[in-house]
Amino acid sequence: ILNVEQSPQSLHVQEGDSTNFTCSFPSSNFYALHWYRWETAKSPEALFVMTLNGDEKKKGRISATLNTKEGYSYLYIKGSQPEDSATYLCATGGFKTIFGAGTRLFVKA
Amino acid sequence: ETGVTQSPTHLIKTRGQQVTLRCSSQSGHNTVSWYQQALGQGPQFIFQYYREEENGRGNFPPRFSGLQFPNYSSELNVNALELDDSALYLCASSLTLEGLTEAFFGQGTRLTVV
Numbered sequence: 281i282l283n284v285e286q287s288p289q290s291l292h293v294q295e296g297d298s299t300n301f302t303c304s305f306p307s308s309n310f311y312a313l314h315w316y317r318w319e320t321a322k323s324p325e326a327l328f329v330m331t332l333n334g335d336e337k338k339k340g341r342i343s344a345t346l347n348t349k350e351g352y353s354y355l356y357i358k359g360s361q362p363e364d365s366a367t368y369l370c371a372t373g374g375f376k377t378i379f380g381a382g383t384r385l386f387v388k389a
Numbered sequence: 390e391t392g393v394t395q396s397p398t399h400l401i402k403t404r405g406q407q408v409t410l411r412c413s414s415q416s417g418h419n420t421v422s423w424y425q426q427a428l429g430q431g432p433q434f435i436f437q438y439y440r441e442e443e444n445g446r447g448n449f450p451p452r453f454s455g456l457q458f459p460n461y462s463s464e465l466n467v468n469a470l471e472l473d474d475s476a477l478y479l480c481a482s483s484l485t486l487e488g489l490t491e492a493f494f495g496q497g498t499r500l501t502v503v
Contacts, residue, residue, distance in 0.1 A: 284431075312488050323393070324432075324479070326491035369431055373488020375445040377422060379431035 284372055286380035293360050294388055300356045301383040303370035307351035312373030315344055315355055318382070319366045327355075329373070360387045392416060393482050395495035402470050402502050410465040410500070412480035415493045420444075420485065421463040422492065423455060426477040438463055467500075475502045 285304045293299050305313065312331045316324040328337040333348040341358045357364055367382040392415040402408050414421055420439045424432035434447035438457035452468040461482070467474055477499050481492040 286431075314488070314491065316494075321496075323494040323496045324481075326493070329489065329491050331489060371431075371488075375437070375487065376447060377424075377434050377437075377488055377492075379424075379433070381429070381431040 284370060284378045284380040286368075286370060286383050288383060289381070290384040290386070292386045292388065295360060295362060297360050297387075298356065298358045299360055299385065300354050301368055301385075303353045303355070303380055305351050305353070305370070305372050305378075305380075307348060309374070310348045310351075310372070313346055313348075313353050314371045314373060314377075315353070316369040316371070317366045318369055324369060327368075331373075357385075360385070362387045362389045393480065393493050393495040395478075395480055395498050397498060398496065399499045400501070402500065404470055404472060404502055406470050407466065407468045408470060408500060410467075410478050410480075410498045412463045412465070412482075412495055414461045414463070414482035418482035418484055418493070419461050420483045421457055421461065422481050422483070423463070423465045424479040424481070425449075425474075426479060426497075428476075432479055435465065470502045472502050475500060 315327040318324040330346040335346040346353045365387045369382045371379040394413045422437040423435040426432045436446040437444045441457045454466045456464045477497045479497045481494045483492040484490045
């Protein structure tokens with residue numbers, strides 16, 4: 281993998297569903313992996329910065345895991361709420377930050 | 390509230406003109422990065438400034454240039470604007486330049502080139 285890739289591109293879920301997204305990145309020269317939430321008309325908001333293989337981070341109903349050896353990270357949202365509707369971006373840290381194109385989440389009440 | 394502010398919020402320019410976008414960093418942050426986000430894509434890294442020096446650059450031509458001031462605020466300058474420069478321009482400040490700490494983003498400047 282040469283770039284940062286995210287899947288799926290978009291996701292429609294019902295309120296209360298749990299969901300997860302994938303971020304794939306080059307495993308060589310790894311510094312850090314960032315997750316951001318970006319709501320329409322707002323600034324991207326940092327969710328997690330992960331640096332170590334096997335890292336797991338949690339913030340409320342949102343959690344993330346990191347596998348630097350195989351180059352992927354998962355973001356999980358438990359019991360999705362309409363206010364979780366946003367674009368979720370991942371990015372590799374380093375001297376040249378590379379973002380994925382994002383996963384657009386729509387949560388229907 | 391991140392404390393990173395960008396100005397202006399919207400801007401319309403004509404092809405061939407020059408534009409300057411401004412960014413005020415989060416207090417205490419000495420690293421600023423600029424990104425271009427075109428429709429349907431993730432933010433593309435333009436360059437990063439650390440203590441007033443350019444510290445890294447993405448795949449953007451030299452007509453994209455920047456400055457960082459002693460108070461760590463920053464400018465992005467684009468000369469000879471092209472239609473494809475129409476995009477949302479984001480700046481982000483952080484405590485470290487290796488991307489090991491979270492970055493705080495401004496709301497962006499929407500540039501339209503006609």
